[in-house]
Amino acid sequence: MSEETFIHLCNKLRPAMERRDTNFRVCVPLKKRVAFALWKLATGSEYRSVGHLFGASISTACQCVKEFCAAAETLLVPEQIRFPDQERFKEMAAYVENRWGLPQCIGAIDGSHIPIIAPQHYHCDYFNRLAGSLHDARVLRLSTLWELASRGNHIPANTRNIGWVNVGYYILEDSAYPLQNWLLKPFIDTGRLTAEQQVYNMKISRTRVVVENAFGRLKGIWRCLMKRNDCSVDLVKSMVLTCCALHNLCESHGESYESAWDPPSAAEPVLALPQPVEEEGRDVREALMRYLNS
Incomplete structure (x- = not known):
């Protein structure tokens, strides 16, 4: 500094x-x-x-x-961490499209583990990656972001016709999170992905790396987030x-x-839980896949 x-x-x-x-x-x-x-x-x-x-x-x-x-x-926090306004959303979407070719994308989401000493009360709830821990998707569903976005009160309605589908602003995620119209993730690699799906996954992953880099820079400077906090x-x-x-x-x-x-690069394991049947976001993902392969 x-x-x-x-x-x-x-x-x-x-x-x-x-x-x-x-x-x-x-x-x-x-x-x-x-x-x-x-x-x-x-x-x-x-x-x-x-x-x-x-x-x-x-x-x-x-x-x-x-x-x-x-x-x-x-x-400091209210000034430095705040939801974007409509003009800022437009700027972010334009930046992502110009740099990575993804239209309507306004960012990426992920989680990062911060080690702590479990409190005496309900300490079992703080065991990481064990029965008492929360799946990444559950953490998201309990967040204010999920509540606001699901009600349409956070991400402004600004649609664009892509592959014959009206696509609004969306955020990129990994396979641990649920698929929604405003949350897009890669196709799960079962070994039978089509060439179009592979292209889509590659471009999504290439763009999503920004959130991993952000966590890396955050922990690289503020190293209290890397070691166990007492x-x-x-x-x-x-x-x-x-x-x-x-x-x-x-x-x-x-x-x-x-x-x-x-910080040392180590992939954080994802707690394996059954994923719910995804009803939303499939049409948007398919339209974006067609766009990226056109």
């Missing part, structure tokens, strides 16, 4: 984080408080190491991180949101990124 972006971040969070000296205690300066939190999020170091590095106690380091994440949720579940959620907002801030400020920071 450049000094310019650091100063911008400090000024952004100043209303919620700045403290005044008292007759009994000199407060930790704002820049140092922000530096505490950034170092913790960027390295995943223990609070003891963070406090030692900055010459402060463990409790001070812990408090600074909590206050930073709370301030970021209030002041904080409470509530604070972990706040830290994840904060890291996502910081990621967007750095991207918008043109901060540099080196490929050497990429």
Whole structure:
């Protein structure tokens, strides 16, 4: 993070984080408080190491991180993580079509595992890839995105005739998710795919890689998301949101990124569960397949 972006971040969070000296205690300066939190999020170091590095106690380091994440949720997240407006949807669709040749596509979706210590209560629900964990599709169905998009309240109705079908905006996904008019995924490779289906899968996968790259860059910089997080579940959620907002801030400020920071590439296994019969999205997928093979 450049000094310019650091100063911008400090000024952004100043209303919620700045403290005044008292007759009994000199407060930790704002820049140092922000530096505490950034170092913790960027390295995943223990609070003891963070406090030692900055010459402060463990409790001070812990408090600074909590206050930073709370301030970021209030002041930074709403600015950096928000649903696009109609004009932005048009820009995204045009960008994807110009770069990858997919019409009406506005993005891609995926999941990424963040290790934590399971809480004492209902700890079995936090076992990853075991009976208590959630399938990727279930996570999506419990999200606000699913609720809004299914009601037609998120993605604007902007259709285009493709292969004799009126196709609206859609998001790309992998085979773990359900097929919908606004969610398109590859054909499952059973070894008997047609040449047209193979072309469709190749072009979908080539475009979908953007979400994998985004997670890679996110975890490559904010490495607290890679190792097991020993904080409470509530604070972990706040830290994840904060890291996502910081990621967007750095991207918008043109901060540099080196490929050497990429986390080790390891495909995350998908919990195998029976998939429901898919009724929606088949006509749209077939129309797009014909378009990509024309």
